[in-house]
Amino acid sequence: GAVVSQHPSWVICKSGTSVKIECRSLDFQATTMFWYRQFPKQSLMLMATSNEGSKATYEQGVEKDKFLINHASLTLSTLTVTSAHPEDSSFYICSAKVSGPIYEQFFGPGTRLTVL
């Protein structure tokens, strides 16, 4: 149980285009989902927290107009990188947790984005 999927697993796009990444909780309802960014050989940096049905909360320094997050249902959150540039190339990982005082989050396998 507690499986989180991401789609696509890797994507290559041209500079200036937009890319959407999906994060799904397959066997549980995730009231909260998180989006992280990981540069090569570095740790995970939290980009934003999204709660189902409400606006995402972005971490300081993360452009909310560039990284659009939608959490329309209890099993799906999407991250759209708008007008992507090469510096947006990174490994994006989502995670999900259930409601209540459960302190464990379940991670997706990640999406490798390469912007040419």
Place this chain on the structure above:
Amino acid sequence: AQSVTQLGSHVSVSEGALVLLRCNYSSSVPPYLFWYVQYPNQGLQLLLKYTTGATLVKGINGFEAEFKKSETSFHLTKPSAHMSDAAEYFCAVSVHTGGFKTIFGAGTRLFVKA
């Protein structure tokens, strides 16, 4: 504010030797501590966690960690390393103060020599 410090960005051990990965944390509220493992181009897999109760926590694949409040540490150990243990390991602290947030350490790359 919460923070996590992992001592040593790289650790190299011989197969069969003890694995010790160090993690120190700071937290203004009781922390919930985690160790995750990441293999190349994959997400994070939970090794073990401490929330409350027994301070010595056993996880998967023979790993364990001990929560030492007085030392603000949560070091990860395994008695005997396997080649398959070579990966990146992240220590993390989660808190719930007006919202749930997890802070990750910088990570430690474990190399296992034959």
